[in-house]
Amino acid sequence: xxxxxxxxxxxxxxxxxxxxxxxxxxxxxxxxxxxxxxxxxxxxxxxxxxxxxxxxxxxxxxxxxxxxxxxxxxxxxxxxxxxxxxxxxxxxxxxxxxxxxxxxxxxxxxxxxxxxxxxxxxxxxxxxxxxxxxxxxxxxxxxxxxxxxxxxxxxxxxxxxxxxxxxxxxxxxxxxxxxxxxxxxxxxxxxxxxxxxxxxxxxxxxxxxxxxxxxxxxxxxxxxxxxxxxxxxxxxxxxxxxxxxxxxxxxxxxxxxxxxxxxxxxxxxxxxxxxxxxxxxxxxxxxxxxxxxxxxxxxxxxxxxxxxxxxxxxxxxxxxxxxxxxxxxxxxxxxxxxxxxxxxxxxxxxxxxxxxxxxxxxxxxxxxxxxxxxxxxxxxxxxxxxxxxxxxxxxxxxxxxxxxxxxxxxxxxxxxxxxxxxxxxxxxxxxxxxxxxxxxxxxxxxxxxxxxxxxxxxxxxxxxxxxxxxxxxxxxxxxxxxxxxxxxxxxxxxxxxxxxxxxxxxxxxxxxxxxxxxxxxxxxxxxxxxxxxxxxxxxxxxxxxxxxxxxxxxxxxxxxxxxxxxxxxxxxxxxxxxxxxxxxxxxxxxxxxxxxxxxxxxxxxxxxxxxxxxxxxxxxxxxxxxxxxxxxxxxxxxxxxxxxxxxxxxxxxxxxxxxxxxxxxxxxxxxxxxxxxxxxxxxxxxxxxxxxxxxxxxxxxxxxxxxxxxxxxxxxxxxxxxxxxxxxxxxxxxxxxxxxxxx
Amino acid sequence: xxxxxxxxxxxxxxxxxxxxxxxxxxxxxxxxxxxxxxxxxxxxxxxxxxxxxxxxxxxxxxxxxxxxxxxxxxxxxxxxxxxxxxxxxxxxxxxxxxxxxxxxxxxxxxxxxxxxxxxxxxxxxxxxxxxxxxxxxxxxxxxxxxxxxxxxxxxxxxxxxxxxxxxxxxxxxxxxxxxxxxxxxxxxxxxxxxxxxxxxxxxxxxxxx
Numbered sequence: 001x002x003x004x005x006x007x008x009x010x011x012x013x014x015x016x017x018x019x020x021x022x023x024x025x026x027x028x029x030x031x032x033x034x035x036x037x038x039x040x041x042x043x044x045x046x047x048x049x050x051x052x053x054x055x056x057x058x059x060x061x062x063x064x065x066x067x068x069x070x071x072x073x074x075x076x077x078x079x080x081x082x083x084x085x086x087x088x089x090x091x092x093x094x095x096x097x098x099x100x101x102x103x104x105x106x107x108x109x110x111x112x113x114x115x116x117x118x119x120x121x122x123x124x125x126x127x128x129x130x131x132x133x134x135x136x137x138x139x140x141x142x143x144x145x146x147x148x149x150x151x152x153x154x155x156x157x158x159x160x161x162x163x164x165x166x167x168x169x170x171x172x173x174x175x176x177x178x179x180x181x182x183x184x185x186x187x188x189x190x191x192x193x194x195x196x197x198x199x200x201x202x203x204x205x206x207x208x209x210x211x212x213x214x215x216x217x218x219x220x221x222x223x224x225x226x227x228x229x230x231x232x233x234x235x236x237x238x239x240x241x242x243x244x245x246x247x248x249x250x251x252x253x254x255x256x257x258x259x260x261x262x263x264x265x266x267x268x269x270x271x272x273x274x275x276x277x278x279x280x281x282x283x284x285x286x287x288x289x290x291x292x293x294x295x296x297x298x299x300x301x302x303x304x305x306x307x308x309x310x311x312x313x314x315x316x317x318x319x320x321x322x323x324x325x326x327x328x329x330x331x332x333x334x335x336x337x338x339x340x341x342x343x344x345x346x347x348x349x350x351x352x353x354x355x356x357x358x359x360x361x362x363x364x365x366x367x368x369x370x371x372x373x374x375x376x377x378x379x380x381x382x383x384x385x386x387x388x389x390x391x392x393x394x395x396x397x398x399x400x401x402x403x404x405x406x407x408x409x410x411x412x413x414x415x416x417x418x419x420x421x422x423x424x425x426x427x428x429x430x431x432x433x434x435x436x437x438x439x440x441x442x443x444x445x446x447x448x449x450x451x452x453x454x455x456x457x458x459x460x461x462x463x464x465x466x467x468x469x470x471x472x473x474x475x476x477x478x479x480x481x482x483x484x485x486x487x488x489x490x491x492x493x494x495x496x497x498x499x500x501x502x503x504x505x506x507x508x509x510x511x512x513x514x515x516x517x518x519x520x521x522x523x524x525x526x527x528x529x530x531x532x533x534x535x536x537x538x539x540x541x542x543x544x545x546x547x548x549x550x551x552x553x554x555x556x557x558x559x560x561x562x563x564x565x566x567x568x569x570x571x572x573x574x575x576x577x578x579x580x581x582x583x584x585x586x587x588x589x590x591x592x593x594x595x596x597x598x599x600x601x602x603x604x605x606x607x608x609x610x611x612x613x614x615x616x617x618x619x620x621x622x623x624x625x626x627x628x629x630x631x632x633x634x635x636x637x638x639x640x641x642x643x644x645x646x647x648x649x650x651x652x653x654x655x656x657x658x659x660x661x662x663x664x665x666x667x668x669x670x671x672x673x674x675x676x677x678x679x680x681x682x683x684x685x686x687x688x689x690x691x692x693x694x695x696x697x698x699x700x701x702x703x704x705x706x707x708x709x710x711x712x713x714x715x716x717x718x719x720x721x722x723x724x725x726x727x728x729x730x731x732x733x734x735x736x737x738x739x740x741x742x743x
Numbered sequence: 744x745x746x747x748x749x750x751x752x753x754x755x756x757x758x759x760x761x762x763x764x765x766x767x768x769x770x771x772x773x774x775x776x777x778x779x780x781x782x783x784x785x786x787x788x789x790x791x792x793x794x795x796x797x798x799x800x801x802x803x804x805x806x807x808x809x810x811x812x813x814x815x816x817x818x819x820x821x822x823x824x825x826x827x828x829x830x831x832x833x834x835x836x837x838x839x840x841x842x843x844x845x846x847x848x849x850x851x852x853x854x855x856x857x858x859x860x861x862x863x864x865x866x867x868x869x870x871x872x873x874x875x876x877x878x879x880x881x882x883x884x885x886x887x888x889x890x891x892x893x894x895x896x897x898x899x900x901x902x903x904x905x906x907x908x909x910x911x912x913x914x915x916x917x918x919x920x921x922x923x924x925x926x927x928x929x930x931x932x933x934x935x936x937x938x939x940x941x942x943x944x945x946x947x948x949x950x951x952x
Contacts, residue, residue, distance in 0.1 A: 522801060522827075525849040526757045529826070533763035536853025540770035555766060562759050605801040 029096045029286050031055065032117070033065040034109055036102025036126075038072070042237040042257045043271045047101055047126055050275020051282070058283040064090070070104040071174060071226055072233060079108065086116050095120040097285060099278065102126045103176075110141070121285050125278040126271070128179065142290065144277055146269055148180055148254040149299045150187030150221065153266035156301055156322070157219045157252050158191065160264070160313050165217040166195040170207060170243060172225030172234065173200060180223035180254075188221065204228040204239075211247040220251040222263065237261050250311045256302060259325055264311060265303035381483070389467075390481040391418070393441065407463065407486055409455050426452035426460060441478055444469045450487065462491035501706065508703045509576045509631050512638065519602035523569050527562035534559050572599050575627055576634070586621040586734050587629065589658050589666050595626075596633045597656070600641075604654065607641040614657040620733035622666050624711045629731075632704040632715070636670040636727045639700065643674030643725060661730065665713075669728035676719040704729075748792035749864050753777040754784045754810065755799040755826070760849075764797060771857050781805035785813065793871060795822040795844065795863035797856070800834060808834070811841050820870065822863035826851070873943075880944035883929050891928065894921045898934060899941045 033051065035044050048065070055061045068075065068082065075082075095117040100109040106124045113122065124143035132145050158164055167188050171181030181200060188196045199207045204225070211220055225239040237258055244251045244262025253263040256270035303318055305327035318324060332339060378401075381388055387404020391397070398416040400408070408424050410416055425433055429451035440447035447467040452460050467482020513520065534555045541547040572595055593615060604611045622629075633656075640654045655671040701715070708715040713731035720726040751773045753764045761777040768775035778784040782805055784796075796814075800807040807825055814821050822844040827834065835846045844866060845859040887895055890911075897907035908918040931937045 526760055529850040530759040530763040532850045533767045533853055537766035537770040558759060605803060610803055
């Protein structure tokens with residue numbers, strides 16, 4: 001933390017000292033501009049502006065400027081006065097850099113450098129290339145050399161006016177004018193097809209007059225007139241304007257600032273750009289670098305759009321590299337921002353409108369599809385005889401479709417509430433229905449139940465209802481919504497099917513018992529015989545007077561026991577043949593086995609079969625119908641007897657076993673030592689009307705299977721390892737263990 | 744009433760039936776013994792005296808009919824009274840054919856059973872007497888010499904002494920001496936008695952030989 005602060009502090013100190021030092025250095029720079037001509041000349045002005053831009057940008061430079069106006073006051077006439085003036089002005093000031101602009105200024109500066117500013121560096125400007133070749137420049141003098149590019153200007157003219165046959169070359173009589181004029185004539189000379197007319201000796205007014213009537217196929221090439229043939233001083237740019245205004249043919253020039261005065265164009269020297277370039281060089285020099293003198297980049301081809309139009313030069317002739325100036329800006333250029341804004345607005349608005357239209361279409365479609373969907377649901381509900389309803393719990397208001405109202409027997413406009421609906425529910429089903437609704441509300445879950453409704457005339461119909469509890473976000477307003485349908489027909493069919501199933505089961509049990517009738521008779525006859533015999537014996541003892549009380553008591557006890565035994569057999573038979581409604585109770589499977597064994601014992605004897613049992617004493621209870629399960633076991637055992645009867649058996653034994661496969665399943669198996677199941681179709685025995693017995697109907701096992709499956713179990717058969725078949729049924733143990741087991 | 748050496752055997756797998764029958768026979772003055780299975784009965788040494796067997800037809804493993812057959816095979820001819828829980832005719836016929844004394848469908852009248860037992864015991868006594876006579880007759884026949892036996896066979900076939908002598912190729916006089924010795928050994932005084940004795944022994948030769 002402290003270290004970081006210290007670092008920041010150091011950094012800040014460095015920054016401050018750097019800026020202080022920079023400022024001190026910048027303040028010490030003094031630059032003197034020496035212009036050969038007067039300040040108002042456009043070229044001078046342009047250079048001055050460019051130069052000062054660069055120096056101001058650098059900052060910390062004190063700029064002084066002197067305008068010698070050599071065109072009007074030649075140097076040789078009053079250089080002494082100039083020297084004195086400069087010495088007076090700058091003798092006490094240490095100049096760092098002197099910038100002579102123009103030939104005369106450069107020559108003056110070099111001549112009087114020692115006495116006037118011995119320590120200042122010199123960067124020249126506005127020096128034409130050919131002039132520089134004539135001078136011998138010291139090594140520490142640098143600058144950028146200029147070119148008046150008449151050659152490329154003439155080439156441009158030939159491109160814009162392919163019909164060109166004659167060129168009028170205009171230049172003045174000043175030193176600079178003549179130099180420029182020579183360059184222009186030299187460039188024209190490169191094109192011998194052009195007839196060249198020079199007007200340097202023609203009075204200025206006449207020149208203007210002449211150019212007014214020039215025929216097509218002619219050009220005016222303007223160099224510079226600082227002094228006309230009459231010795232009159234002129235501003236070159238003004239001349240350019242006069243020429244352009246008067247001329248019937250295009251006027252070409254080489255100075256960029258002439259373009260705005262009406263000249264058509266040319267490879268033009270841009271004094272402002274030159275000034276900026278020199279400025280950059282001066283700044284470099286002030287900063288301690290020494291750039292070598294260099295030439296300016298080639299002058300750009302500039303074209304004045306207005307002049308082009310005026311002299312009817314087709315714009316298609318403009319070369320690709322030319323820069324067109326003063327072209328009226330296109331609407332796009334002029335109002336770009338606005339156009340973009342307007343366009344954007346239009347686009348946004350269009351998008352908005354499109355969005356709204358789309359939205360409307362979507363909504364309409366949604367509305368339409370909602371309506372269709374509602375209609376479809378309505379149709380489907382109607383077709384399915386579904387009554388839809390929503391019950392607002394807090395307001396106790398029950399909304400119901402017409403179908404629903406018809407189902408419950410409500411008038412179409414009657415208000416329905418919970419009590420009104422409950423009134424229609426069959427009294428026996430009311431509690432269960434209320435419970436189901438309560439559960440659905442409490443758990444916010446589903447509501448599903450089947451119940452009866454009773455109309456005022458006592459007719460009962462069955463309703464299947466399914467619903468779901470919905471609760472609003474705040475959890476207060478619960479509603480129950482769902483559908484109800486009349487399932488009376490299905491219910492009746494189910495009940496009939498159940499009845500038929502029970503009837504079939506009953507008939508098959510009766511048939512089973514019938515099959516065993518003689519065996520059962522024996523089973524009954526045993527106790528009856530014992531009773532009769534005991535009674536007979538007692539009579540005889542009494543007749544002989546030899547009846548002892550103890551003996552009599554014993555005999556009577558035996559008689560009672562045998563009577564009970566007979567009663568049990570009869571009860572077993574009755575249990576089997578009785579037509580009872582199926583009822584599920586927790587059952588001890590071993591008890592079922594014992595009951596059945598009582599019934600089949602006699603039959604086993606009749607078949608000469610031994611019965612062996614292996615019962616697991618720790619079986620979990622199963623939930624089932626005792627009579628039906630006994631029927632299943634009876635069936636399996638009798639089948640086993642029959643199997644043993646068909647073939648000689650060894651041993652003649654039927655083994656009955658109970659066991660729990662896991663805590664969840666109880667298995668009872670019957671194993672015989674008969675011929676076993678047919679190898680090719682071991683499980684065909686379970687099909688209806690399939691019988692291997694000559695006298696069998698083939699229903700026994702099929703019914704047994706349906707009983708076992710109704711108990712959620714399976715009935716199976718397999719061939720046992722040492723011969724014979726093993727039939728078994730497995731039933732799930734009662735789901736919840738008894739209380740004792742849980743503790 | 745009855746001789747003390749008479750006995751009623753009971754074979755029934757049903758304990759309470761067994762118990763009640765024992766009581767009934769005791770009340771009627773019979774000595775009775777009960778067995779839970781055929782095998783248990785067979786294990787018991789044969790009774791020397793009149794007896795009858797009250798037998799349940801339907802029993803596990805060895806049935807009543809099986810037992811009857813086993814007894815006949817081992818020469819223990821018993822007066823068998825069958826009891827059956829289901830009076831099925833074929834079984835009844837089978838039992839009677841095999842020499843059953845009686846066939847009673849359960850539950851039966853106690854008097855009926857007792858009467859049947861009485862009858863069976865009488866028949867058993869008669870059998871025993873007949874058996875005793877046969878044994879005696881056979882013993883006497885066995886004492887004859889081969890030549891005497893040949894003469895015995897000729898006499899019971901109703902042949903004259905002359906015919907027998909011709910058959911045997913001996914002198915008439917010799918035959919007459921041997922005939923006298925046969926009558927003596929067989930302890931009979933007439934030909935009729937001799938024939939009766941031969942019948943008792945079951946040694947009647949086929950007629951016409």
